[in-house]
Amino acid sequence: MNVDCQWISKNLEALFCDGLTDEQHQLARAHIENCQTCRSEVQALIAVDPLIKNYFRQQLAIAQAPRRPRRSVVYGSAVAVTAAVLLILVWRTPSVKPGMPPAVAPQTQSVPAASVEAPPPVKTDEVTNIARAKPEPSQPPKPDRIEPAVVADVNAPDFLVTDPAGYSRTLEDYRGRVALIGVWSKDQPQSVASLERLYETFGSDTRLRLVGVSNERVQKPGNTSFPILYNQGSRLLGLKPGEFVLLDEAGSVKLRGSLVKDFESLSKLLRER
Amino acid sequence: MKTVAVRAEDIDFEAAAREHRSFLLQIAVASARNPIDAEDIVQEALIRGFRGLKRFRGDCPLRIWLSRIVVRVAINHHRSVARRLKRWVFFADLETVHQDGSSQAFEPPDPAGVFDREALMDIRKHVNRLPDEFRMPLVMLAVEGLTIPEIAGVLEIPEGTVKSRIFYARKRLKEALQTRKK
Numbered sequence: 001m002n003v004d005c006q007w008i009s010k011n012l013e014a015l016f017c018d019g020l021t022d023e024q025h026q027l028a029r030a031h032i033e034n035c036q037t038c039r040s041e042v043q044a045l046i047a048v049d050p051l052i053k054n055y056f057r058q059q060l061a062i063a064q065a066p067r068r069p070r071r072s073v074v075y076g077s078a079v080a081v082t083a084a085v086l087l088i089l090v091w092r093t094p095s096v097k098p099g100m101p102p103a104v105a106p107q108t109q110s111v112p113a114a115s116v117e118a119p120p121p122v123k124t125d126e127v128t129n130i131a132r133a134k135p136e137p138s139q140p141p142k143p144d145r146i147e148p149a150v151v152a153d154v155n156a157p158d159f160l161v162t163d164p165a166g167y168s169r170t171l172e173d174y175r176g177r178v179a180l181i182g183v184w185s186k187d188q189p190q191s192v193a194s195l196e197r198l199y200e201t202f203g204s205d206t207r208l209r210l211v212g213v214s215n216e217r218v219q220k221p222g223n224t225s226f227p228i229l230y231n232q233g234s235r236l237l238g239l240k241p242g243e244f245v246l247l248d249e250a251g252s253v254k255l256r257g258s259l260v261k262d263f264e265s266l267s268k269l270l271r272e273r
Numbered sequence: 274m275k276t277v278a279v280r281a282e283d284i285d286f287e288a289a290a291r292e293h294r295s296f297l298l299q300i301a302v303a304s305a306r307n308p309i310d311a312e313d314i315v316q317e318a319l320i321r322g323f324r325g326l327k328r329f330r331g332d333c334p335l336r337i338w339l340s341r342i343v344v345r346v347a348i349n350h351h352r353s354v355a356r357r358l359k360r361w362v363f364f365a366d367l368e369t370v371h372q373d374g375s376s377q378a379f380e381p382p383d384p385a386g387v388f389d390r391e392a393l394m395d396i397r398k399h400v401n402r403l404p405d406e407f408r409m410p411l412v413m414l415a416v417e418g419l420t421i422p423e424i425a426g427v428l429e430i431p432e433g434t435v436k437s438r439i440f441y442a443r444k445r446l447k448e449a450l451q452t453r454k455k
Contacts, residue, residue, distance in 0.1 A: 016443070017436035044451065048443045049414070055396050056415035059302045063311035 003027040008038045016045065160234035161213055169229060175251050178273065180210040180266075182259050184228075185241035191259040192221050198263075199226035202270050215241065246270075284335065286326060290319050293336040296416075300340045300427065303412040304347035306401050314350055318343040333426055340427040348405060399449045403442055410435050411442035 001024070008031060014020050015028055032038045159171045159181075171179075180202075182195045195212045202208050203226070212220075213229045213236060220228045237245050237253070244266065246255040255262075255269060294315065301311035301318070322339050329338055400408060413424045425432045 013437060013440050016440045017433065019433075044447045045440075045443045048446050051396055051446075052400070052411055053415040055400060056299075056303065056412055059308040059311075059397075060299060062308040063298060063302050 001027060003031045005031075005035060005038055008032065008035075009041075012041070012045075015042075157234045158237055160232045161211075161229035161236075162232055163227075163229055168232065171247070171251050174209050174247065176249050178208045178249060179247040180208065180244060180270070181237070181239070181247070182210075182212050182244040183231075183236060183239045183241050184212045184214055184259075185216070186218055186221065188242045188260075189221070191242040192224060194259040194263050195226050196224045198267065198270075201267065208270070213239075284326065284329070286323050289335055289339075290322075293339060294319075296336055296418075297339055297343050299416040299419075300343045300413070301347055303416055304344045304409055306351050310347075310350055314343060314346050317350075318346045321346065337423060337426045341429060344409065344427060351405075396450075399446055402449070403445060407438050407442035407445065410438045411446075414439060 003024075008015070008028060011020065011024070011028070015025070020028060032042055157170070161169050163169065180198065182191065182198075184192045184195055186192075192212070195210070199210050203210060210226060211229050212224075212226050213231055215231045215236075217230050237256075239245055239256070242259055244257065244259050244262075245253055246266065246269070248254050255266065257266065259266075297315045297318065298311055301314040302308050305311050305314055318339060322342050325342075329335070400412065403411070409428060410424055413419055413427070419427075421432055421435055425435045428435065430438075
């Protein structure tokens with residue numbers, strides 16, 4: 001049997017897979033030892049084995065190493081957490097500058113055009129809460145109790161008052177009697193004194209009703225006995241503090257003027273009545 | 274090799290798993306394309322083995338039976354990962370992480386001086402380019418104590434086929450490394 005390079009090339013697989021007979025194997029080994037080309041070919045194939053063993057040891061070392069998250073995962077997670085924290089901080093920090101009006105009221109969300117850009121309910125609540133938590137420092141503190149309005153608008157009733165017990169009164173309650181309505185104020189003690197003197201003089205007349213109305217819910221001044229009423233946002237027949245109006249039994253205005261300046265003419269008219 | 278028939282009900286699976294875990298890890302490393310997945314593959318294979326222990330007929334050593342499960346899990350794992358990360362390359366896998374946390378680039382030796390040194394840096398890439406049927410028998414040769422008949426038993430193919438595939442794997446790898454040199 002002639003073993004040459006062509007034969008070796010053809011039976012190389014059998015050589016490595018123990019597919020040759022003992023005689024073929026000896027002849028093949030003899031040729032390979034003497035042939036540089038065939039020896040290089042076989043050495044190249046054999047040289048793969050230590051590479052594979054080294055590669056396997058490397059792979060096994062990686063598999064047996066304590067598990068650590070990949071550097072890219074660690075960095076990525078750290079960046080993601082930082083970004084999330086910054087986003088939350090920016091989100092929760094109110095954008096209202098000092099001196100600016102408070103945050104937008106929630107009622108604006110009902111506008112359809114704005115509903116697209118409107119933040120979710122949770123965000124709106126947060127903004128609202130922040131506006132409440134940090135009120136405008138320049139604004140005066142609001143009173144705990146809301147006083148009744150003293151300035152009546154054009155649609156307000158002519159005369160609507162309440163007594164100290166809270167019962168309301170209108171002009172209908174005085175119809176059939178002569179009514180003297182005076183408006184007093186703490187700042188005008190002379191008008192209060194005039195009302196008191198009129199009440200002391202004509203208070204016993206059952207056909208006359210005399211009341212003093214105040215635009216502010218304050219206590220009656222001391223040493224006075226005339227009945228007082230509080231205005232409930234009515235126009236009060238156009239009266240201002242310190243003025244009076246005299247109504248006849250039908251509710252028509254007979255006289256109006258100042259409690260101080262027109263005191264004598266009023267007293268005269270009441271006496272002549 | 275003498276094969277001792279063991280009935281499934283006589284096996285202390287917990288003790289067997291503890292005994293063969295290191296060997297199975299080597300099989301997983303040889304089967305998987307990413308060594309980081311080897312531990313997970315062994316764990317899943319042991320769970321499957323425990324659940325399917327009643328199907329163990331005792332016609333081969335338990336570690337070979339478990340190794341077959343490891344190989345199947347590794348193949349399925351690679352397919353599922355390949356679907357998810359089709360074109361991603363884990364550059365971190367090309368370096369070795371030591372116990373102290375330091376890492377070192379992969380530098381295989383070249384005892385015969387046959388191959389280009391730069392090409393040897395890509396040994397992992399070339400190995401992973403081999404088809405599973407060629408790659409697994411070749412790498413399993415490096416598993417400590419694993420013989421050709423056992424490789425045949427693990428891969429459930431004839432011994433001659435194992436030898437033939439190892440030869441062609443060597444040949445492909447050699448050609449890949451020499452082609453780069455040229």
